[in-house]
Amino acid sequence: MNTSISLFACALICCLASPLIAQPTAATPAVPDVRAEVLCSQFLYDEAPFPSCHAATIEALPSGDLVAAFFGGAHEGSNDVGIWLCRKNAGAATWTAPRCVARGEVGDSVQHPCWNPVLFRRPGTDAELLLFYKTGIYIRDWVGHVMQSHDGGHTWSAPQTLGRYHGKRGDFPFLGPIKNKPISIGRRIIAPSSDESVRWHIHFEVSEDSGNSWRYITVPSADTLLAIQPTILTHPDGTLQALSRTKNGYLSTTRSRDGGITWEAERLTDIPNNNSGIDCATLSNGLFAMVYNPVGKAQEAEFGARTPLTLALSADGLHWTDILNLDEGPGEFSYPAIIEADGSLHIVYTWNRRKIKYVNVKLVTADSGDSRQQ
Numbered sequence: 311m312n313t314s315i316s317l318f319a320c321a322l323i324c325c326l327a328s329p330l331i332a333q334p335t336a337a338t339p340a341v342p343d344v345r346a347e348v349l350c351s352q353f354l355y356d357e358a359p360f361p362s363c364h365a366a367t368i369e370a371l372p373s374g375d376l377v378a379a380f381f382g383g384a385h386e387g388s389n390d391v392g393i394w395l396c397r398k399n400a401g402a403a404t405w406t407a408p409r410c411v412a413r414g415e416v417g418d419s420v421q422h423p424c425w426n427p428v429l430f431r432r433p434g435t436d437a438e439l440l441l442f443y444k445t446g447i448y449i450r451d452w453v454g455h456v457m458q459s460h461d462g463g464h465t466w467s468a469p470q471t472l473g474r475y476h477g478k479r480g481d482f483p484f485l486g487p488i489k490n491k492p493i494s495i496g497r498r499i500i501a502p503s504s505d506e507s508v509r510w511h512i513h514f515e516v517s518e519d520s521g522n523s524w525r526y527i528t529v530p531s532a533d534t535l536l537a538i539q540p541t542i543l544t545h546p547d548g549t550l551q552a553l554s555r556t557k558n559g560y561l562s563t564t565r566s567r568d569g570g571i572t573w574e575a576e577r578l579t580d581i582p583n584n585n586s587g588i589d590c591a592t593l594s595n596g597l598f599a600m601v602y603n604p605v606g607k608a609q610e611a612e613f614g615a616r617t618p619l620t621l622a623l624s625a626d627g628l629h630w631t632d633i634l635n636l637d638e639g640p641g642e643f644s645y646p647a648i649i650e651a652d653g654s655l656h657i658v659y660t661w662n663r664r665k666i667k668y669v670n671v672k673l674v675t676a677d678s679g680d681s682r683q684q
Contacts, residue, residue: 338625338629339625339626339629340625341597341623341624341625341631342597342675343676344623344633344673344674344675344676345633345674345676346621346633346634346671346672346673346674347671347672347673347674348634348669348671349654349670349671349672350668350669350670351667351669351670352404352405352668353661353665353666353667353668354366354378354380354396354405354408354658354665354666354667354668355396355405355407355408355665355666358382358394358407358408358665359408360382360383360384360390360394360408361384361385361664362382362383362384362385362386362388362663362664363381363382363394363660363663363664363665363666364380364381364386364645364660364663365380365426365427365489365587365645365660366378366379366380366645366646366647366658366659366660366666367379367380367427367428367429367491367647368429368647368648368649368656368668369430369431369439369463369491369649370431370649370651370656371431371436371437371462372436372437373400373436373437373462374399374400374401374652375397375398375399375400375462375463376397376398376651376656377395377396377429377439377462377463378395378396378397378405378429378658378666378668379393379394379395379396379411379427379429379441380393380394380427380658380660380666381393381394381423381424381425381426381427381443382394382408383423386423386663387423387447388423389414389421389422389423389447390421390423391414391423391424391425392410392411392412392413392414393410393411393412393413393424393427393441394408394409394410394411395408395409395410395463396408396409397463398668405668411441411457412424412427412441412443412455412457412466412469414445416445422445422446422447423445423446423447424443424444424445425443425444425445425446425449425452426443426444426488427441427442427443428441428442428443428487428488428489428490428491428492429441429463429491430442430487430491430492430499432520432521433494433496433497433499433520434497436462437461437462438458438459438460439458439459439462439463440456440457440458440521441456441457441458441459441463441466442454442455442456442472442486442487442501443456443457443486444486444488449506450506452483452485453471453483453485454471454472454483454484454485454486455469455470455471455472455486456469456470456472456486456521457469471483471484472484472485472486472515472524473523473524475524475525482505482507484515484524484526485503485505485515486501486503486515486524487501487502487503487515488502488503488504488538488539488540489502489538489539489587489589489645490539490540490542490587490589490590490647491541491589491647491649492542493542493544493550493570495569495570497519497520498517498518498569498570499516499517499520499521500514500515500516500542500550500569500570501514501515501516501517501524502539502540502541502542502552503515503540504537504539504540504554505538506538509533509536510536510537510538510556510557511529511531511536511537511538512529512537512538512539512540512552512554512562512564512576513526513527513528513529514526514527514529514540514552514570514573516570516571527570527571527573528573529552529564529573529575529576530573530574530575530576531562531576532575532576534558535556535558535562535576535577535578536557536558537554537556537557537558537562537576538554538555538556539554539555539587539588540552540554540564541553541554541589541600542570542590543592543598543627545627546596548567548569549565549566549567550566550567550569550570551563551564551565551566551627552564552565552566552573553579553581553588553590553600553627554576555583555585555586555587555588556578556583556585557585558578558583559582559583559585559606559607559609559614560578560579560580560581560582560583560606561578561579561581561582561583561588561602562576562577562578562579563576563577563578563579563627563628564576564577579628581628581630582604582605582606582614583602583603583614584603584605584606584607584613584614584615584616585607585612585613585614586613586614586616586644586645587644587645587646588600588601588602588603588646589601589646589647589648590648591648591649591650591655592650593650594650596625597623597624597625598623598624598625599621599622599623599648599650599655600621600622600623600624600630600648601619601620601621601622601636601646601647601648601657601659602619602620602622602646603615603616603617603618603619603620603643603644604618604620604622605617616641616642616643616644617637617638617639617640617641617642617643618636618638618639618643619635619636619637619638619643619644619646619659620632620634620635620636621633621635621636621648621655621671623673633673634671636657636659636667636669637659637661637667641661641662642660642661642662643659643660643661643662643667644659644660646658646659653672654670654671654672654673655670655671655672655673656670657669657670657671
């Protein structure tokens with residue numbers, strides 16, 4: 311036997327069997343031939359009382375209103391960074407001016423920066439919103455908070471901490487959804503979360519009572535896989551899949567087949583990642599949408615380029631087809647959030663750390679030209 315061929319075969323078998331590589335499916339499901347029609351592309355605001363912003367989130371109400379939130383201040387990590395909110399009322403052409411709804415007040419004269427808000431409409435309600443966010447001088451010191459609104463985000467309760475959990479590594483605060491939106495199964499809320507206090511690793515925080523109490527769900531992972539900020543996909547058979555940002559140059563993935571209570575060992579995919587956040591949405595027809603920077607990073611680099619920012623579709627959560635660049639060219643276009651509502655996709659993201667941009671996209675069948683959601 312040829313020695314070089316034998317060694318190559320052994321290496322290939324080892325690679326395919328590695329717990330760090332997501333195994334390919336027998337056949338890759340095809341994505342329908344669609345084109346993306348941009349219905350609206352605009353900034354949430356033209357002027358604001360802060361120079362820097364980041365980490366937007368968006369939620370839709372049955373009334374047709376859209377609510378978006380983000381953090382803003384002098385710069386990321388500055389003590390003056392608060393959580394700001396804008397609203398686009400149904401039928402309106404523009405968003406309301408940013409208003410601050412949360413500050414990191416921890417004492418009479420002490421204020422900590424706020425981080426990564428996440429909006430989520432409580433299951434079974436029309437206008438009950440939860441606004442999760444974090445406070446802390448350093449990321450490793452984050453504490454999770456939540457505010458509630460019973461009128462679609464017009465008014466908010468005082469913030470409450472999410473409590474603490476006791477694990478093998480010690481006593482830590484619940485952080486809530488770390489960047490991306492939770493999903494719900496009945497009254498159960500599954501919040502995709504992660505921790506950077508010891509090493510980067512993902513976990514999930516699950517509530518069985520619509521967000522009143524939480525428990526911590528671990529994900530098996532190799533020490534060399536450094537992942538944060540998962541986003542959750544729901545497959546037609548009920549399987550949950552998470553894709554996560556990593557320091558490894560590629561997105562990671564894991565699956566749950568019992569409604570988010572246990573998860574398979576986390577593995578790397580072959581989807582490039584620049585060590586920046588992504589977000590996904592499960593569409594009403596079973597396809598998946600993802601917004602991401604379709605670039606990796608050099609092994610020795612901490613980050614890759616945060617441009618372009620691209621919308622992609624998939625039928626299986628592992629093989630993706632890029633269909634639209636939302637922004638491209640020099641600059642930073644990052645940290646997207648995406649939802650599906652009213653037959654179209656609603657996307658918000660960081661635009662050069664100076665503004666938050668909103669893009670509304672409808673997917674149109676390419677063969678018929680019909681403006682129907684795919």
